[in-house]
Amino acid sequence: MKIDIEEKLKTGKDLQLSVEEKTSMKAFLLSQATLSLNQTPQPSPYSIFSTWQLRAFSGAFAVFVIFFSTGYLAQGSLPGDTLYPVKVNVIEEIIALTHLEPTDKVGFEIERLNTRLEELTLVSANQSEPVDLTFFAEQVSEHVSEAVSILNAVENTDAETAENKISLLSKLNDVTQKHEDALDDTDANPMLVEKIGESSNLTETTLTNEVDDYLETEGPETSSQYLSEAVNFITDNLDRLETSDQDNIEKQLQDVNEAITDGDMAEAIITILEAKNYLQIDS
Amino acid sequence: MNKPLSLFENLYDKYADGIFRYLFFKLGDRERAKELTQDVFLKAWQSLVSGTDIKYEKAFLYKIAHNLFINEIRTNRSKYSLEEMTDTGYEPVDPKTNSENEANHNELLAKLNQINESYRTVLIMRYIEDLPVKDIAVILEEKETNISMRIKRGLEALKKIYETST
Numbered sequence: 048m049k050i051d052i053e054e055k056l057k058t059g060k061d062l063q064l065s066v067e068e069k070t071s072m073k074a075f076l077l078s079q080a081t082l083s084l085n086q087t088p089q090p091s092p093y094s095i096f097s098t099w100q101l102r103a104f105s106g107a108f109a110v111f112v113i114f115f116s117t118g119y120l121a122q123g124s125l126p127g128d129t130l131y132p133v134k135v136n137v138i139e140e141i142i143a144l145t146h147l148e149p150t151d152k153v154g155f156e157i158e159r160l161n162t163r164l165e166e167l168t169l170v171s172a173n174q175s176e177p178v179d180l181t182f183f184a185e186q187v188s189e190h191v192s193e194a195v196s197i198l199n200a201v202e203n204t205d206a207e208t209a210e211n212k213i214s215l216l217s218k219l220n221d222v223t224q225k226h227e228d229a230l231d232d233t234d235a236n237p238m239l240v241e242k243i244g245e246s247s248n249l250t251e252t253t254l255t256n257e258v259d260d261y262l263e264t265e266g267p268e269t270s271s272q273y274l275s276e277a278v279n280f281i282t283d284n285l286d287r288l289e290t291s292d293q294d295n296i297e298k299q300l301q302d303v304n305e306a307i308t309d310g311d312m313a314e315a316i317i318t319i320l321e322a323k324n325y326l327q328i329d330s
Numbered sequence: 331m332n333k334p335l336s337l338f339e340n341l342y343d344k345y346a347d348g349i350f351r352y353l354f355f356k357l358g359d360r361e362r363a364k365e366l367t368q369d370v371f372l373k374a375w376q377s378l379v380s381g382t383d384i385k386y387e388k389a390f391l392y393k394i395a396h397n398l399f400i401n402e403i404r405t406n407r408s409k410y411s412l413e414e415m416t417d418t419g420y421e422p423v424d425p426k427t428n429s430e431n432e433a434n435h436n437e438l439l440a441k442l443n444q445i446n447e448s449y450r451t452v453l454i455m456r457y458i459e460d461l462p463v464k465d466i467a468v469i470l471e472e473k474e475t476n477i478s479m480r481i482k483r484g485l486e487a488l489k490k491i492y493e494t495s496t
């Protein structure tokens with residue numbers, strides 16, 4: 048028997064409050080509303096502070112000013128500066144606490160990696176004497192492993208969750224690759240190169256495994272649909288880019304087509320996600 | 331009559347049933363849905379008197395309802411956990427129904443409870459509340475393409491559940 052699911056859902060439209068329920072609720076709401084309109088504001092009983100309260104407030108204000116001025120100065124610090132560990136270990140960790148959902152947490156770790164990348168570029172461009180990048184390298188490594196472990200802990204309850212995961216992993220992979228590329232242009236120390244290389248391998252392997260799992264679990268129909276929606280998204284937004292960037296994306300779309308022709312859906316998905324990242328960064 | 335008060339009364343007359351319906355199908359608890367409907371309108375009133383610019387009243391009210399629902403789930407997580415409900419022999423509404431409509435609502439609620447929360451939300455908004463995809467995207471603060479995709483998948487998931495039960 049063919050089931051018309053939309054009709055089944057529409058049966059829910061009949062549900063409503065009874066006349067009594069609706070009338071009594073309305074009476075209550077209107078009484079509350081009228082009451083609030085007639086209320087006059089009461090003067091605060093705490094308008095005059097005692098001396099000890101003023102001292103406590105002044106002390107708290109001084110701590111507040113010192114804390115935030117240090118934070119403000121630390122924000123612009125670079126690897127090798129005295130305040131750099133304050134920026135990474137205190138300020139960013141406090142901001143990290145405001146991200147509660149796994150996807151937000153990973154998004155924030157990706158943002159931190161982008162900040163590290165900008166710092167690396169600035170240090171490479173401005174350094175007049177060698178800078179110890181050990182602390183910096185450890186931070187990059189920590190951001191990557193933190194993001195990967197958060198994503199590994201998320202269970203693939205449905206296709207959308209799995210798709211969000213591979214999209215975030217692709218962004219993570221993208222930024223670690225950029226770190227690697229940035230190091231190719233500098234005389235970076237071997238320890239830094241090794242740490243970034245390890246992080247890059249970790250994101251690449253995790254992404255490949257996650258895409259394989261997605262294809263196996265969701266099957267060809269869902270994954271083809273996902274792929275075609277990604278292609279549509281890219282082609283719809285292509286005209287927003289400069290001609291040279293359009294050429295790059297079109298090349299990636301050709302690679303996707305070739306991968307599909309070769310029956311390599313995993314490669315097709317990874318490439319389309321790269322193109323999406325490129326488009327989103329550029330836009 | 332006072333202008334905000336008459337505006338508020340109109341809002342209530344127009345949307346009370348819809349907001350109640352949305353909350354009922356999300357919570358599966360008629361009494362709690364009624365209480366939250368009342369809270370939605372109290373919050374709407376506070377916004378009205380504080381001078382908030384309400385561009386589109388329907389989306390505005392459903393957004394309040396959706397936020398209150400999320401808050402309700404966070405504070406009473408165990409009460410609304412599907413596993414918990416099943417373990418304790420949960421019945422969505424009074425099983426001794428005596429009208430065809432109520433039986434339909436019970437059946438629909440039971441089936442909706444078996445699909446993913448994010449699918450359930452968009453299906454209720456789209457097909458029971460007749461909200462266009464664009465408005466759902468505004469209420470849930472997501473892209474329209476994501477909402478359309480979720481509706482499509484939600485319909486498929488719900489269809490599977492109906493098929494396996496017949």
